[in-house]
Amino acid sequence: GWGRPDQVWLTGRVLERLAPAGARSADRWWRNVRATLQRVASREVAGVELQLTIGGCTARAVSDNDGYYAARVDRLTLAAGWHSTQVEPVAPPAHATGRRWSSDVLVVPGDAPLGVVSDLDDTVLHSGVTNLLVAARTVLLDNAATRVPWPGVGALYRGLAEGAQGRSPAGTGAVPVFYLSTSPWNLYDLLTEFLDRHRLPRGPMFLMDWGLSHTGLLRGHDHGHKRERLETLFATYPRMRLVLVGDSGQRDAEIYRDAARAHPGRVAAVVVRDVTTPDSARARAVHAALGELGRLGVAAITCADTSDAAAFLTGLGLCHPSTVEKVRAARDDDRRHPH
Structure with a gap:
């Protein structure tokens, strides 16, 4: 809740x-x-x-x-x-x-100034959702202990939760993290166990109900779900600016661009993890969305390395300067021991 x-x-x-x-x-x-x-x-x-x-x-x-x-x-x-x-x-x-x-x-206080909204699949952890066979294999054969994180993501999100002062929020929800994903609720226990294992901040999770709809078609991967939940957060916390984190494999960049367009001044920054092939149609679409975010006055970056994300967010005053070195150390450790 x-x-x-x-x-x-x-x-x-x-x-x-x-x-x-x-x-x-x-x-x-x-x-x-x-x-x-x-x-x-x-x-x-x-x-x-x-x-x-x-x-x-x-x-x-x-x-x-x-x-x-x-x-x-x-x-x-x-x-x-x-x-x-x-x-x-x-x-x-x-x-x-x-x-x-x-x-x-x-x-979370109604006048909280800052929050974080993050996707999960291929942002926090590797899922391969753009490749049906890879995604199916990952879901079937892996568990919370063997799923692979974005190297350094735990330290990056802890830095965001601690804020520019670098102090732990101690459970106060001062810089809350909300996890927003099209993953099914059936994976809730696996995802929460994964977050705990990699010391990511606790936070409410907004997932989806997968199954047969009234039309007989399979529900799931509905990007309207992300848009609706973002609208709910904007309405619930009218003074909160959001740091939005996603990946380039799905339409996160476009969803975040639309959110910034609909709510001027409410998006503090956008970080998109780069998981696509360079010069692909998807990569070009992400580049275009980030370009429009820039024209809207929103700082945005696409990157494959968490240390680049940490440097970007620190430069905006959203993380303590020590976050960059902490993320680099955690990234290297995750690469040596991905599980």
Whole structure:
């Protein structure tokens, strides 16, 4: 969940069972395939009425046909930082194994001046989403311990979260990081475990529901999802300027350009990880989008190396100068030990 001191949004999913946690780099390929299939073939529980409690206030929600639930809680007086929400079925299903669970909620002040929004696939970690066979192999055969990060990305994002003063936000949400991706919610546990393993800042995650739509077509990779979530963040935090981070493989550059065009002065910087072939049509499209960002007054860069991103962001006063050396050291370590 996420929100402001006076209002939070709580989301979750009711499943019959969870995929196994605690991935290891030594896990055999067949174990990873089995875990992936368990995630994809999740058994959702519909029609469960839930009571959600946070900050002494409660709300009710009912899981839909895909097991998802969502609720908004108003009239709160929460401090900035992470909070715990208690979730309890009003009438637990007969086969339920637990009567109560908790989820974390990040509360960010409504007047927070700066935030970070980052894509995940091929930005934070290698996924190969532009190549169907590579992406399928990665999802099936890898786990949170074997997925490969953008070398140095953990140090880069910690530098962004600590801000220009180089001090840890200590969970206050002073420089919050939101993760925005078209990955399916079925991979939520794998992605959170990956972020923890590589010491990336905790943050709310906005993923997608993959499956058959009412038209019978497969849902997923809907770039409208990213645009809608960005609009929600702009509206929720009206004084917040956003650092937007994505990759060149998808349409992140164009989405971020459109956001800057629609919200003048609200985009602090754009960083696009370069994962495309030079002089390709996709590379030219990214170059054009970044050129337009420059004409809109938004500093933007495309780069393959996190140290270049760190130098760029430090030059804009968004990271402490020590971030550059920290990112270089972390980058070299990740290259030596990618897992």
